[in-house]
Amino acid sequence: MELIEKKGINVVFIQKPYTTDSRVAGITKKYRTFTSSTGRCRAATVVINNQIDALLIQDVTDKDRVVVELILGNLKFYTANMYLDITEKLE
Numbered sequence: 001m002e003l004i005e006k007k008g009i010n011v012v013f014i015q016k017p018y019t020t021d022s023r024v025a026g027i028t029k030k031y032r033t034f035t036s037s038t039g040r041c042r043a044a045t046v047v048i049n050n051q052i053d054a055l056l057i058q059d060v061t062d063k064d065r066v067v068v069e070l071i072l073g074n075l076k077f078y079t080a081n082m083y084l085d086i087t088e089k090l091e
Contacts, residue, residue, distance in 0.1 A: 010049040039063040042083035
């Protein structure tokens, strides 16, 4: 977390995060962490900047995919953090 703060990073995408009690370990509570609420998540998005409004899009979020709407002033966009398993074929 120290490096993230030092570099001024606003949004972080994590693949295969270590979780404990359905929470991503190592991320302080002052940051907003978005993951699937079901199963062991393999993707997580962390919003560091408090000026950015963030909303989890639950309809398309699952254990391998996290979609978050980010709004900063007049700018609005969507982020998609996806875990793609190398052993599974893409359809």
